[in-house]
Structures are given as C-alpha cells and as structure tokens.
Amino acid sequence: xxxxxxxxxxxxxxxxxxxxxxxxxxxxxxxxxxxxxxxxxxxxxxxxxxxxxxxxxxxxxxxxxxxxxxxxxxxxxxxxxxxxxxxxxxxxxxxxxxxxxxxxxxxxxxxxxxxxxxxxxxxxxxxxxxxxxxxxx
Amino acid sequence: xxxxxxxxxxxxxxxxxxxxxxxxxxxxxxxxxxxxxxxxxxxxxxxxxxxxxxxxxxxxxxxxxxxxxxxxxxxxxxxxxxxxxxxxxxxxxxxxxxxxxxxxxxxxxxxxxxxxxxxxxxxxxxxxxxxxxxxxx
Numbered sequence: 001x002x003x004x005x006x007x008x009x010x011x012x013x014x015x016x017x018x019x020x021x022x023x024x025x026x027x028x029x030x031x032x033x034x035x036x037x038x039x040x041x042x043x044x045x046x047x048x049x050x051x052x053x054x055x056x057x058x059x060x061x062x063x064x065x066x067x068x069x070x071x072x073x074x075x076x077x078x079x080x081x082x083x084x085x086x087x088x089x090x091x092x093x094x095x096x097x098x099x100x101x102x103x104x105x106x107x108x109x110x111x112x113x114x115x116x117x118x119x120x121x122x123x124x125x126x127x128x129x130x131x132x133x134x135x136x137x
Numbered sequence: 138x139x140x141x142x143x144x145x146x147x148x149x150x151x152x153x154x155x156x157x158x159x160x161x162x163x164x165x166x167x168x169x170x171x172x173x174x175x176x177x178x179x180x181x182x183x184x185x186x187x188x189x190x191x192x193x194x195x196x197x198x199x200x201x202x203x204x205x206x207x208x209x210x211x212x213x214x215x216x217x218x219x220x221x222x223x224x225x226x227x228x229x230x231x232x233x234x235x236x237x238x239x240x241x242x243x244x245x246x247x248x249x250x251x252x253x254x255x256x257x258x259x260x261x262x263x264x265x266x267x268x269x270x271x272x273x274x
Contacts, residue, residue: 005257007257007258008254008257008258008259011259021158021172023160023169023172025169029167030166030167030168031167032160032162032169032225034218035158035160035218035223047254077253077254078253078254079250079251079252079253079254080250080252080254080259081171081172081249081250081252082242082243082244082246082249082251082252083249084252084259086172086249086250088169088250105219106219107219109219112218112219112220112223113216113217113218113223113225114216114219115216115217115218115219115221116214116215116216116217117145117184117214117215117216117217120142120144120145121144121145122145122148122217122221
C-alpha cells in the first residue's frame with residue numbers, strides 16, 4: 001500500500017482498543033440508522049468495498065453488515081469529526097427487497113434508535129418492518 | 138428519587154467506564170452535529186435541564202454544552218438503540234446569535250463532522266461560521 005493510502009488511516013485517533021466509533025446515517029432521509037465500531041482493518045475493507053464493514057466487539061471479528069441478513073449498507077461518503085476520533089458514514093441502507101424501506105436493525109426496524117424516552121420510560125415507537133426470522137436463518 | 142425515575146437510567150447498559158456514547162442530531166435538518174459521552178449524572182442533568190450535559194473524558198467533569206461558548210443544545214427528544222447502549226438526542230443547536238445557524242463545533246462550524254474523505258485525504262468541506270476566538274474568551 002502506498003503512503004497516501006496509509007496516511008488517512010493514521011490520521012484517525014484510534015482508541016485504546018484500536019477502535020473508532022462509527023455513526024451510520026441514511027443519505028436520503030438523514031435518519032441515524034445505527035452506531036458501531038471499526039478497527040483499522042474494518043475501515044480499510046469499508047473503503048475498498050464501498051460497503052460498511054464493522055468490527056464486532058461481541059464476536060471479536062469483522063462484520064460485513066448484511067452478510068447474514070442481506071441488509072448491506074452502500075457507503076456514499078465518509079466524514080470525520082474535529083477530534084479525528086469519530087466517523088460518520090452516509091449510506092444507502094438495503095431492505096428486505098429492492099425498493100422497500102431500508103432495515104438497519106436486527107429487530108427488523110428501519111433504525112436501531114427506535115426507543116424513545118417518554119416521561120421516565122423507554123417506549124418502542126417505530127414499527128417492525130420485517131420479522132427478523134425471515135432474514136436470520 | 139422515585140423508582141420509575143431510576144429505572145430508565147438502569148435500563149441503559151453503561152460501559153466499563155460508566156459511560157454511554159451519545160449522538161446529537163439537529164431536529165430540524167437531521168444533520169449529525171457531534172458525538173460525545175455521558176455518565177449517569179450527565180444524563181440525569183440533561184433530562185432535568187432539557188439541555189445537553191455531557192461528561193468530558195479529557196477534563197473528567199460534567200460539561201454543560203455551551204457553558205463557555207453560549208452554544209447550548211435544547212433537547213427535544215431522546216432515543217436509545219436496540220442494545221440499550223447508545224443514545225441519540227434530537228436537539229436545537231444554538232448559534233452565535235438568535236436566528237443564526239447553530240454552531241456545535243469548537244472550531245466555529247455547524248457540525249463537528251466537517252472533514253470528508255476524498256480519495257485518500259481528509260478535507261475540511263464546511264465553513265467556519267464564527268471565529269472561535271469570539272466565543273472562547
């Protein structure tokens with residue numbers, strides 16, 4: 001790999017675990033879809049594929065978003081914050097079928113942020129678009 | 138404090154440092170403004186004030202966003218993700234003067250996510266709205 005290709009990765013202030021927090025935002029609607037982590041390898045893979053590849057902290061391995069569900073994220077743009085330690089991806093989120101609403105959440109919802117604080121309670125306020133049993137076999 | 142008021146805080150899966158990642162999104166535009174952290178005390182303060190109060194990991198203290206700059210964040214809505222370990226705030230971001238564009242970033246920009254990956258380079262693509270020297274005295 002040439003120097004320029006390494007430099008943009010070195011600019012990032014990776015945390016003590018070698019990770020960076022990543023926010024995925026739907027390009028068309030502006031909806032915040034999910035939050036995850038990347039290590040250096042995941043970010044390189046994301047840049048090369050043009051699809052989001054995260055680091056799964058629970059499974060300790062690369063996680064090509066959509067590999068099981070089919071709900072891939074096409075990455076249009078990558079942003080970095082002022083402290084060089086958080087990334088924002090503008091994505092197109094695949095859904096159950098072409099033309100159907102994007103499904104980012106493993107619960108079958110559009111966005112992972114479907115619980116709203118109402119008074120002192122978290123309430124699920126977004127519909128399940130597709131039963132997860134249909135995409136996790 | 139009564140039980141219900143404690144439960145919504147206990148629902149959150151705080152990390153090993155007692156923190157939760159927080160995304161601030163502009164309610165009107167959908168722009169992702171910044172990313173920060175809260176501890177339990179910061180989140181309680183946020184809920185009570187209706188303005189974002191974060192935990193500063195560098196200064197090890199509560200950080201009432203805007204306390205120095207005047208760029209407060211009025212919180213309209215709080216969301217939690219499917220794993221109960223990330224928060225999303227819908228906010229109105231104060232700017233330099235009433236009616237002017239919101240300034241979330243300490244560089245004087247609207248959003249902290251002003252660096253875009255272009256090829257193998259991070260490029261600042263958003264304008265500085267107000268010289269930070271005017272609000273950090």
